[in-house]
Amino acid sequence: MTEISGKIYVAGHRGMVGSAVCRRLASEKNCEVLTATRDQLDLTNQRAVEDFFARERPDAVIFAAARVGGVLANDTYPVEFLGDNVLMSTFAINAAYTAGVKRFLFLGSTCIYPRDCPQPIQEDALLTGPLEKTNEAYALAKIAGLKLCQFYRRQHGVMFHSAMPTNLYGPGDNYHPQHSHVLPALLRRFHEATQQEIDSVTIWGTGTPRREFLYVDDLADALVFMLTQSNPPDWVNVGTGVDLSILDLAHLVAKTVGYQGEIKTDPSKPDGTPVKCSDVSRLNSLGWKHQVELAEGLERTYDHFLSELESGLMRSV
Ligand SMILES: NC(=O)C1=CN([C@@H]2O[C@H](COP(=O)(O)OP(=O)(O)OC[C@H]3O[C@@H](n4cnc5c(N)ncnc54)[C@H](OP(=O)(O)O)[C@@H]3O)[C@@H](O)[C@H]2O)C=CC1
Numbered sequence: 001m002t003e004i005s006g007k008i009y010v011a012g013h014r015g016m017v018g019s020a021v022c023r024r025l026a027s028e029k030n031c032e033v034l035t036a037t038r039d040q041l042d043l044t045n046q047r048a049v050e051d052f053f054a055r056e057r058p059d060a061v062i063f064a065a066a067r068v069g070g071v072l073a074n075d076t077y078p079v080e081f082l083g084d085n086v087l088m089s090t091f092a093i094n095a096a097y098t099a100g101v102k103r104f105l106f107l108g109s110t111c112i113y114p115r116d117c118p119q120p121i122q123e124d125a126l127l128t129g130p131l132e133k134t135n136e137a138y139a140l141a142k143i144a145g146l147k148l149c150q151f152y153r154r155q156h157g158v159m160f161h162s163a164m165p166t167n168l169y170g171p172g173d174n175y176h177p178q179h180s181h182v183l184p185a186l187l188r189r190f191h192e193a194t195q196q197e198i199d200s201v202t203i204w205g206t207g208t209p210r211r212e213f214l215y216v217d218d219l220a221d222a223l224v225f226m227l228t229q230s231n232p233p234d235w236v237n238v239g240t241g242v243d244l245s246i247l248d249l250a251h252l253v254a255k256t257v258g259y260q261g262e263i264k265t266d267p268s269k270p271d272g273t274p275v276k277c278s279d280v281s282r283l284n285s286l287g288w289k290h291q292v293e294l295a296e297g298l299e300r301t302y303d304h305f306l307s308e309l310e311s312g313l314m315r316s317v
């Protein structure tokens with residue numbers, strides 16, 4: 001274990017994960033957090049990325065910038081999900097190495113694993129079978145990022161490594177009705193149906209796919225934990241190890257917001273991966289475990305949703 005110290009660049013600090021990482025790092029006394037907005041640094045601009053790293057020379061990077069979206073956004077815009085994400089991560093990883101950055105923590109996603117791989121998903125399942133088509137583009141970009149980190153570590157001896165979070169939720173999420181992930185989408189839909197006294201709510205797909213959800217402040221804590229590891233795995237799953245069906249999630253969201261109407265399904269919308277639950281034993285054995293269970297995390301997230309709505313700061317992009 002090493003202590004967290006020095007200048008840490010949090011890429012994507014205005015996003016859900018990046019802002020949670022900044023909240024977590026605020027309690028680290030020996031840390032200086034470096035950030036840059038997209039206006040200050042467009043990570044798809046190679047020259048700008050190289051200049052930024054050469055000028056700032058951070059000690060470590062937590063790379064939480066990406067083009068991110070739910071199943072429909074991924075399926076509709078594969079060019080952007082592959083292209084932007086490959087560019088951002090490749091430029092940043094290369095520039096970090098050139099600028100002498102010693103530690104780089106890249107964020108992937110559990111969608112990197114084969115669509116039909118054995119559950120719970122072990123890290124070793126990578127590249128053992130075909131990917132889910134709805135997020136193939138994004139998964140390929142994430143695989144390229146984690147492999148580039150692995151290869152830098154192997155070839156040049158720098159501590160470049162990756163985290164593979166499961167589906168996340170929490171403060172600062174994106175509540176766009178079409179582009180967001182399922183949990184924020186349902187929180188908003190059930191909230192609006194309750195306010196408008198609508199007697200049924202429709203969820204996408206069949207409701208049978210299963211997903212695992214991690215509260216974003218738990219992820220931030222896991223990322224900081226990983227930075228303290230002197231010999232972390234090249235990539236490690238970050239999740240709870242517990243999944244539920246989308247229909248069960250819908251009932252839990254309805255309960256959280258106090259909605260009492262009917263829940264319908266819409267099989268014309270994509271289901272995506274049938275089951276996705278990560279094996280978290282590798283991270284658990286290093287000494288980290290999640291703290292926030294789903295029901296509690298949903299309550300907290302709904303409170304944040306209401307204050308974000310009231311303050312006019314709710315993200316819907
Ligand atoms: N949300 C989830 O369920 C999961 C997320 N992850 C991963 O976690 C990471 C963070 O995701 P999350 O916080 O949810 O996503 P968000 O969309 O909330 O945040 C993404 C951040 O990346 C920034 N960004 C995007 N493109 C650029 C660019 N060209 N130049 C500079 N900044 C850019 C955004 O900037 P701006 O604020 O200007 O838009 C934003 O701050 C990603 O790597 C994602 O793949 C992994 C698993 C699940």
Ligand SMILES: C[C@H]1O[C@H](OP(=O)(O)OP(=O)(O)OC[C@H]2O[C@@H](n3cnc4c(=O)[nH]c(N)nc43)[C@H](O)[C@@H]2O)[C@@H](O)[C@@H](O)C1=O
Binds near residue numbers: 204211
């Ligand atoms: C994090 C992860 O996120 C994405 O993969 P996903 O897990 O399939 O994403 P999702 O959250 O959008 O959907 C989960 C399930 O939920 C169902 N569902 C019901 N109703 C709504 C709904 O209203 N909106 C959405 N988005 N989904 C809905 C939906 O049909 C699906 O069965 C990829 O970006 C992937 O690359 C990635 O990494």
